[in-house]
Amino acid sequence: MSVLVSGSIAIDNVKTQKASEENLLGGSASYAAIAASFFSPAHIVGVVGHDFPQEHLDLLKSREINLEGIEVSEGETFRWSGEYMEDMNERETLEVALNVLESWKPSVAESQKGAKINLLANAHPINQHDVIDQVLEGPGFTIADTMDLWIQISRDELERLLHRIDLLVLNDSEAKLMMDTSNIVAAGKQLREMGPKYVIVKKGEHGAMLFAENDFFMCPAFPLDDVFDPTGAGDSFIGGFAGYLASLGQQEYSFDNLTSAIARGTILASFTCESFSTHALQALTEEKFEERLQQFRDYCDFS
């Protein structure tokens, strides 16, 4: 079983207090697809410009990701430049240029329509609706990520989306913003009542919470005493989540399966934080992954 990942594909310039690098592979779909491909075949739907580095496409190919849904447009690729402060929770966006993303109409390739999990990585809700329209009757499980910007400027489309997906994933600050409450647990519960069967609230270094009708799960983040670059950690988390879920090869998505998938996504996100871009994800071996997963289990264990 495979995962269809749609969303942004970007060229990032990232600066931290220790290092900086330009022309990095970025974007929600890039991180999510590479993370998903650690567990399952992945397909990507997005848009890039004429300036998009071939090496980035080669990387996606090397992960055996189906690229037929990538449109290569005449304009320039979506670009994001940001700087992290000494406190890695504080980030300043230095520059954003939507470029080809602005007029993008996602187009899912025929070869991609068999995917059983539809991961709508962070993108404009209208783009997310577009993808659902093209794969109706297809995927067995639809996940949507979102962000503060869409909550603010595209709330109607986002609310409409909530009735078309199985799982909504968003940050704690975004959940609180959307539900106008300062309590994360209340926000998660209220969001679930707006349509999706499940809601995941991501809390960054504090882990994640999963809300279901009669069930609840919470798990910490993997502890890192040196975060190198957290860009894309949330996208890697949900990509890993979706990829692991697909790898289980079931049409039924049980709550227990979702909790297992959250643990796996958490581990992938921790690796993403240890390098620029998707470098650590690319270098990740099954052995290193399993070792950290076991460590994570030990760290969370009490009797």
Added chain:
Amino acid sequence: MSVLVSGSIAIDNVKTQKASEENLLGGSASYAAIAASFFSPAHIVGVVGHDFPQEHLDLLKSREINLEGIEVSEGETFRWSGEYMEDMNERETLEVALNVLESWKPSVAESQKGAKINLLANAHPINQHDVIDQVLEGPGFTIADTMDLWIQISRDELERLLHRIDLLVLNDSEAKLMMDTSNIVAAGKQLREMGPKYVIVKKGEHGAMLFAENDFFMCPAFPLDDVFDPTGAGDSFIGGFAGYLASLGQQEYSFDNLTSAIARGTILASFTCESFSTHALQALTEEKFEERLQQFRDYCDFS
């Protein structure tokens, strides 16, 4: 086995956006001793003034807490007034009057010196040293809580204290302040290197982390979608932790025992958040406690 709890005993006036109440039992030692007494016999060392309500003393007595270490002084009891904002993480101190606490010299009663766990609840480090001086050779395990104020104005005494205790407990913001880092994991590790065998970093609604030389444990907080009054949650946490540890009746404090104790402290803290003062702790039955602990286990479980 029993727990010796020293620290502040206060009269609190608390205001939230929903309710307010005056002349509540407050103070680090009050919460911690009542929480500890849920699992084990407890002794309390502190000071109150002539104005201290008899009902508060009666409550402590009803928990079979040994009060011989409470000095009743001529002045007025330590008072704290605070207000919680709509976001319960934001608290404004409206008034603090140290009163009898200012010149307090803790005096551990002879009948209290057999306690095996010495919990130095939040108080001036000099008071904490005083207690250790009086029970030298006594307790098998010494725990100290602290706060930002002592880090700022009494750092030398605090650093000296770190060599005399087994476990330091403090908030994440305090750990970061003390180690001058924005990374909680790094702060915890560095604090451990300053003396104590163990460090617990409390993260409020995000749970807690335990640092040991070659071991690590983390656990979320119990999820509450309606926090009524979080005053004393951290004190209840560490009081419950110490009480549970004492109840195990072992002189050896294994890492696994500490993680079990953290889970129990977490549950008691969650109850404290559901009422003013120690009201919910007082009303807590073993059945309600066990039910929530099982729920907590389920919430944290993944495969």
